[in-house]
Amino acid sequence: MSVLADRIKEIIKPENLVYAKSPVLNDDIMHYCPGCSHGVVHRLIAEVIDEMGIQDQTIGVSPVGCSVFAYKYIDIDWQEAAHGRAPAVATGIKRVLPDKYVFSYQGDGDLAAIGTAETFHAVNRGENIVMIFINNAIYGMTGGQMAPTTLVGQITSTTPYGRNVDLNGYPLKITELLAQLPGAAYVTRQSVQNPAAVRKAKKAIRKAFEVQALKKGTAFVEVVSTCSSGWKLNPVDSNKWMEENMFPQYPLGDLKDSSRADADLYRIKG
Amino acid sequence: MGELRLMKGNEVIAIAAIRCGGDAYFGYPITPQSEVMETLMAERPWEDTGMVVLQAESEIASINMVYGAAGCGKRVMTSSSSPGISLMAEGISYMAGSELPCVIVNVQRGGPGLGTIQPSQADYNQATKGGGHGDYSLLVLAPASVQEMHDFVVLGFELAFKYRNPVMILADGVIGQLMEKVKLIDQRPRWTNEQIAEISGSWITVGKSKNRKKHVITSLEMDSSIMEGNNLRLQEKYNRMKAEEVRFEAIECDDAEYILVAFGSAARICQKTVQIARKKGVKVGLIRPITLFPFPEKIISEYATKVKGFLSVEFNAGQMVNDIRLAVNGKTRVEYFGRMGGIIPPPDEVEVALHQKLIKG
């Protein structure tokens, strides 16, 4: 036993460090439920900010939803927006500080229900911001009600017999719609359920921030996420449920990778 | 120095916003104030002063853009008319709760609902008693001339930053559309980053340097005892406004037996009513509240022991009259006269009302 302990001691030395928590994350214990995807995405954003060296130039906008307290964890300046209004708040910041990095962080209720108008118009204007979209197909914060992204048949507290299209309409694929807008530069859908997915998602978030630096238009990153509390599954089973049920409806990958459209395509003739 | 121009009230709002060194305007068209943004767009201040002007997709978006930009320590404003202000109510409450400075102009029209595009003062309660949720107050300025439309933009920004609080300019369609002579301030430079850091460096979100703690603009607090403390701090601020910022005009009140109380365009009409009545030998005065919050309650309560009655003249169903009654506290009679739906009564109609409601009654 002590041989093993000695061997571990040999390995645990500063020069052998390969992963440690980013200094852009602070030491507050996150309020999220065990296994919540919000925590992973927070970490990726912090790592990207750290690696790009832009902590002093970045302003985040947190939503109303479980991630309302995002501002507690990532050590940058933040504004907390009203429910759904983060894209407008981010627009206000970016317009007066065009050379800073500005990102919004929103859940599906925030971004795709109450804030749909703000979301669409920010992207349509091609605001040079990053928008991070956590799609967990449910309202986590308020106790698991139906979200616009809730799947047909999915049980939530306001669809106790499953989402029914006659009553509730269809799961909203807002990311597909946003990719159509000429102001969108980079639109991608990612997930964070396993190490490979996490690494890809991090690359996508990094790319989104780089697109912002180039002022190419809006960079939009959806992360298909779990809400084990809302779904009433444990975190590991939540990942399985997500892979089985969410991915067919919300397929992963890039939806757009260019830059905002050329205005001449839309210009009047006379 | 002090260029003289003949301008519309709405246009002058735009010019004053540029000239006082405003950083940004976000708005959405609505009659009777669309000229504010139209003038700004025609002036293109972004080419000269660097001021941002953006047409938002709604008043909800406008006020939240104002929130974002104000959180960066910038001088930001928006303007709208009654239905649009209702849509902004949530954002205004958030700004008050987060203690963000800004100037909001409401060129009131008649309601409720879509109502009418004709002038009105029916948003008095909304402006002075909140309008959004929670215990908060705006500093409310009521212009009665095109010159005041101009001056209150400049003053509004000063007060907004002095108190870190939204300031509302509660105008109405009459003042917005009125054309008058106005003396404009000379162009002032926008604040530099250094000036912004000096004025608001302790709270703005502009990117945190290594040696300072992060700044968070928020109205959220889950700990009740801290939240109560935040509320008490806000109330203390509103009390300071009450002590320091009351503004009013008292016209021919010294020997008055009856006093009219009116703000904005109603005060212009009442000024004529005072002249008509005095020609007939009736000693009438006028108190014109310039700040609606804080309300000039002290001067009204002082006159309450000297006059036979107050008549509140408002273009609404009688809103300010309640604040007058509170100030008078039963010491003398307080009556209301007003018209609604966009009707502006002429001065002699007010004089008749004064007779019927106070002198004869």
Added chain:
Amino acid sequence: MAKVRGAVIVDTEVCKGCNLCVVACPTQTLALNRNVNNKGYHYSYMENPENCTGCTNCSAVCPDSCITVYRAKIE
């Protein structure tokens, strides 16, 4: 021949016992402890430390950023 060996340190008081790192570990190094931390969570720990390769899969999926990973070549 040099062998790549790894080790992790779990911040046991921050760990919420979500089990995601245990599932993500390709070498079955990790398990949830029978004991709980002060918050009542069965925290993750190296049950089979000799298996760890320092691949950082566990830290990649941890929502609470409580895993630090080390890797060394052992002769």
